[in-house]
Amino acid sequence: MTSRAVLGLSGLAAGLFFAATGAYGQCSLSGATHLSWPTASPVWDFCFRPPSKSSGANGSGLELSDVRFHGTLVIARAHIPILNVKYTPNAASCGGQNLCYRDWFYSEKAFDCAPTTSPGICSGTTTPATTVCQHPGSDAGSFMGVAVEDSGTSLKLTAQCQAGWYRYIPVWELFADGTIQARFVATSIDASCVAFTHHHHAYFRFDVDVNGNAGNYVDQVFPDGSTQRASVERNYTDTSPARSTWRVGSAGSPYVVEISRNAGDGAAGDAQPVPNDFPIADGWVLAYDPSEIADYSNLSTCPANLNSFMNGQSVDGADIVMWVRAAALHEGEPGGMAQDCSMVGPTIRVLPSPPVATAFHTLSPCRIVDTRNPSGAYGGPALAGGGVRSFVVTGQCGIPATAKSVAVNLTVTQPSSGGHITVFPAGGAIPQTSVLNFSAGQTRANNAVLLLGTGGGASFSTALPPAGTVHLIVDVNGYFE
Ligand SMILES: [Cu+2]
Numbered sequence: 001m002t003s004r005a006v007l008g009l010s011g012l013a014a015g016l017f018f019a020a021t022g023a024y025g026q027c028s029l030s031g032a033t034h035l036s037w038p039t040a041s042p043v044w045d046f047c048f049r050p051p052s053k054s055s056g057a058n059g060s061g062l063e064l065s066d067v068r069f070h071g072t073l074v075i076a077r078a079h080i081p082i083l084n085v086k087y088t089p090n091a092a093s094c095g096g097q098n099l100c101y102r103d104w105f106y107s108e109k110a111f112d113c114a115p116t117t118s119p120g121i122c123s124g125t126t127t128p129a130t131t132v133c134q135h136p137g138s139d140a141g142s143f144m145g146v147a148v149e150d151s152g153t154s155l156k157l158t159a160q161c162q163a164g165w166y167r168y169i170p171v172w173e174l175f176a177d178g179t180i181q182a183r184f185v186a187t188s189i190d191a192s193c194v195a196f197t198h199h200h201h202a203y204f205r206f207d208v209d210v211n212g213n214a215g216n217y218v219d220q221v222f223p224d225g226s227t228q229r230a231s232v233e234r235n236y237t238d239t240s241p242a243r244s245t246w247r248v249g250s251a252g253s254p255y256v257v258e259i260s261r262n263a264g265d266g267a268a269g270d271a272q273p274v275p276n277d278f279p280i281a282d283g284w285v286l287a288y289d290p291s292e293i294a295d296y297s298n299l300s301t302c303p304a305n306l307n308s309f310m311n312g313q314s315v316d317g318a319d320i321v322m323w324v325r326a327a328a329l330h331e332g333e334p335g336g337m338a339q340d341c342s343m344v345g346p347t348i349r350v351l352p353s354p355p356v357a358t359a360f361h362t363l364s365p366c367r368i369v370d371t372r373n374p375s376g377a378y379g380g381p382a383l384a385g386g387g388v389r390s391f392v393v394t395g396q397c398g399i400p401a402t403a404k405s406v407a408v409n410l411t412v413t414q415p416s417s418g419g420h421i422t423v424f425p426a427g428g429a430i431p432q433t434s435v436l437n438f439s440a441g442q443t444r445a446n447n448a449v450l451l452l453g454t455g456g457g458a459s460f461s462t463a464l465p466p467a468g469t470v471h472l473i474v475d476v477n478g479y480f481e
Contacts, residue, residue: 026066032049034066037155038155038176046065052106055077056293057299060080061161061170075209080170082201082203087198095193103168112141112143124148137339139167187339197331198330209319213319220236230316233310240269243267255350259324266279266344279327283323284306284310286310286322289313327344352429352453359481364477370472384462384469390457403452404451411472412438415438415468415469416464418439419462424461426457428459434463
């Protein structure tokens, strides 16, 4: 199968096919390529631009935009507008007077990838993307552009840039469960200065538009699961080893977008092997401002000037922009080269919105689904292996349209073989954890709370061998609204 068959690439023609502003499938940034994945049943729909066409006076690497998950807009733009490098003091004057370089992220450098499936795009099906990380110290390859590699379980986009002797590699990997690994690799070709200890700092910018850019909110998520809503623009600093997690949502959206810094990304609170005039912070929570794509007024100085974007604007009910710093430490090796290729960067997870549960209402137990009954919306046939079946729960058994979730007793019976069932809001992603496990012929029951999704529906995914079946019975005993 060719890449064209695997990927729904509509490229520059996208604007011709999708005329309405903000329409599904349209790229809001010029020169972007539209993509949906997987083609058979798309989960992600987004656009991307190569570094040479990316936003900002210094570029911003491989830039994603118009990112939709199951049809809902989640991220308007994601990119890396600020890069810098900070050296420890050294006799070779590496890093110059301030031991620091401000770098650029628009200068593409050729790497190996084949075949080229359209101008500036390769699929890697014959030659996987092979950057300087696979042949440390020197460049190779002639492909210029973006590698778009479909492994079946993920879609990975890779580019490679140069700034002097440094090589910068942005990587975006999207998974069907709603995860995006936003990654950045800093490395270099052989050069004398890279043998001295230095830090690379990449500042990711996420214009998070959950279900549109209006009325978004952002919560800090603490290790115990509790949350605190941000009211005005702020920055935050991680302590070692703790790393921050934030969630952006909007009223009525089926999803929230969670952004987590990872352990390897460096914390402002870590012991610093470089003079600590930066990092200034590990992240910023800001209201969208079209003049704040990057710190343009600061290009001649090295530290990121993102604190100047904090001017007291409200972020509760605003269009939210999250900046996240990721740092890679390259430790000097006496007489040698520091050509580390470690990947740093935050993890994004699109999650079902938590129900706003203000009150629990008890119901007399009521059977809403029984697949042993004749075929129908709430009856047969039995659930089939590998299948997903959804039931509209609101409007049944006294459950009002305002219900956010329902308390149920789930029973499975007559399974043809061992397997399990998972539950999730209709229109949402299938989660990794099961609600009921069973073996062949077994009848099992469990209490559960079903989050309701699109149209007040709850969905059930059945893991069984392909021809297998299992009957499902759902008894409701209350709801949250
Ligand atoms: Cu380095």
